[in-house]
Amino acid sequence: METILSEIQAAPTKAARRKSILYMVVCASLWSIGGIFIKMVPWNALAIAGVRSGIAAVIVYAYIRHKKIKLQFVKSAFLSGFFMSGIFLSFVIANKLTTAANAIVLQFTSPVFILILSAVFLHKKCRRGDLVTVTATLAGISLFFFDQLTPGGILGNCFGILAGLMVACAYLVVGEVDEETRMTGILLGQIFTAIIGLPALFFTHAEITTPAVLSILALGIFQLGIPYVLFGLAMKDGSALACNLIGAIEPLLNPVWVFLFNGEAPGFFALIGAVIVVVAITLWCIWNERVSRLKEAVD
Secondary structure (H helix, E strand, O other), rough: OOOHHHOOOOOOOHHHHHHHHHHHHHHHHHHHHHHHHHHHHHOHHHHHHHHHHHHHHHHHHHHHOOOOOOOOHHHHHHHHHHHHHHHHHHHHHHHHOHHHHHHHHHHHHHHHHHHHHHHOOOOOOOOOOHHHHHHHHHHHHHHHOOOOOOOHHHHHHHHHHHHHHHHHHHHHHHHHHHHHHHHHHHHHHHHHHHHHHHHHHHHOOOOOOOHHHHHHHHHHHHHHHHHHHHHHHHHHHHOHHHHHHHHHHHHHHHHHHHHHHOOOOOHHHHHHHHHHHHHHHHHHHHHHHHHHHHHHHHH
């Protein structure tokens, strides 16, 4: 779900790059279990998001303390936290209202929103390859709405798109900030989500059962908390291209787990749209990396 936030660090060793790839593979694989465990918790979406982020906040804070990272409560960190909270809330709501495949693939469209927002607000010129990617991705997104969906399913798709938009906003706000500001934003995002979502646990019918408790623990610890620690480690020595491509494991595995354990499958048009989106974004990542390297070589 969040791989477009990765940045290149200077001259990492071969061993460090391999370790970064391993971290990212584990990270994306753990991210991918979100759909199935969200489906297994019979709670209100806000309650799930609140408890999940509350648990994850403890893990992220423990990592920050262990690494002795100094928290930076600056404007960019708070804005990042706001958008990160939007990601967490929108993703859980989308999973409750539409299929897990729709939710994760629509969130995966975040690079396209970065291109659009950069052109509108930062006045950056779109290259031909960018325009082709935006067009193909938007065409893929439109197919998600061709399936026979209930009003709730359509709303779920909208929240999936909103999650992708929130990822793009978080990236544009944070940019290439230092680790302290980045980790502060991540922690604030978890805290904001917990504050918003936890009250729903008490004001809605949240049945406390063993499967529900185990599932929410898995979400907070293994799907959100630990992956963010691994993602932080992967970003230090991994290339942007590698992190983005490995991150594609999440939208590929997420619907597989849900289908195997829940029997939920995306519709025909949504499946075609998912293929178009994932292929378009992946090819754009490869093309963009090559163009950047050629430009650096010329300069």
